[in-house]
Amino acid sequence: MSELQIGLISLGILLIIVVLCFNWWQDRRVRRRMQEQFPEGEHDPLMGGLAPAPGRREPGLSTLAANDSEQNEDGVEADPACEAVIDISFAQPVPGRQLYEAIQGVNKVGSKPVRIFAAHEGNGHRLQLRENESYVSMQLAVLLANRSGPLTDIEWSHLWTIAQSLAERFEGAVEGPEQARVLERAKQLDSLCAGLDAQVGLALRLKGTRAVADVDRIVKEAGFLAYGRQLAWMSESGVPRFTILFDGLPIEDVQSAGVDRLDLLLDLPNSPADEQAFSRMASVGRDLAGRLDAELVDDQGRPLSDGADHAIDAQLFELYAALAGHGFPASEARTVRLFS
Helix, strand or coil: CCHHHHHHHHHHHHHHHHHHHHHHHHHHHHHHHHHHHCCCCCCCHHHCCCCCCCCCCCCECHHHCHHHHHHCCCCCCCCCCCEEEEEEEEEEEEEHHHHHHHCCCCCEECCEEEEEEEEECCCCEECCCECCCEEEEEEEEEECEECCEECCHHHHHHHHHHHHHHHHHCCEEEECCCHHHHHHHHHHHHHHHHHHCCEEEEEEEEEEEEEHHHHHHHHHHHCCEEECCEEEEECCCCCEEEEEEECCECHHHCCCCEEEEEEEEEEHHHCCCCCCHHHHHHHHHHHHHHHHCCEEEECCCCECCHHHHHHHHHHHHHHHHHHHHCCCCCCCHHHHHHCC
16 A cells, blocks of 8 residues: 555544544534533433322323323312311331222212322321322311211211221221311301302293293303303303202203203302393393293292392392301312312
8 A cells, every 4th residue: 555545544544533523613612502501400311219299190090081180189188178187107108909899889978979099108198099109098078067967976987987997908097086076066057058059040930831942042042151060150160150950950960851840049059150140040030030021029929120230239249258258269169079
C-alpha cells in the first residue's frame, strides 16, 4: 500500500472521529438545554419511580366494574355529625379482593345507609376498595337519622353483629361507642331535622281521565326532563327544583293507562336554595293548567291565588337559610343523605 493510500485512509478516519465528536458535543448541548427547561425527576420514569399523575385511579373493586374506578372517593371521611362509626382493626393486612367479598351487601341496616371506609398499609383510606392493595382496618359508618326516623336499637345491633362477624373472619378487634349514646345522638339529630324539613305541593285537577301517554308528552313539552324514575323541573346545576307525580306516582311507576291528577312537589332539603322557589313552581303549574285544561290548587285543595306566591317564597327561603345555618345546605350530599 502506498504512502498516499495510507494518508488518505488516516485522513478519512480522522474525519469520522471529528464528526462523531461534533455529534456528541451537539447532543450534549441539546440535553443540557432540555434539562434546564424540564428538570429530571428524582426517579427514572422507565424504572417506575414516578408518582401517578394527579387524579389517576387504579382499577377498583367498586360496583364490580374495573372501569368504574373514577368513582373512587379517596380522602373522604365519616361524618361525625350525622354518622355513628364502628372501627375494626385486623391482625394482618387483608387483601382487597378478600375484603371486598366479605362486605358485599353491607350497605344498609334497616332503613339506614352504611358507608364503609378501609385504611390501607400506606396509612391512606378508601371509600371504595382497590384490588391491588391490602387493608389494615376499616370503619362502618351508619347514618343516625333520615326521613324514616332515628337509628333504632335493632339497626345498631345489626351493624354491631356485622362488625363482629368481619372481625372474627379476619382475626380482628371491634371498637365502637356505647349504644345508649348512639341512640341519644340519633334522636337529637332526628328532632333537629324534623324542624328543618319541608315539602310543598301543588295539584292539577284534570277534567276527566286523560291518557298517560298524552299527559306525559305535554308535560315534557312544557319543559320537564327525565330524572331517574321521575320527571323533574331541573336547575342549572343539574339538581331538580321540583318533580311531578302522576296520580301520586313517578312516571316510571305508573301502571294505568289514564291519569286524573298531577302533583308538583318541591322538596326543600333536596332542591337548590332559591329565592323564588314557590313562585317558579306556581308559574310552571299555571302553564301546565292551561295546556291540560286543568285546575291548579294548593295542598289544601283551594284554587291558587296569584298574590300568595311571593309571601310563600320568603317563608321558604327562611327555611333554606335555616338548613344552611345548621350545616345542611340544601341539595348538598350530606343533606340529601339525611333527608331521604
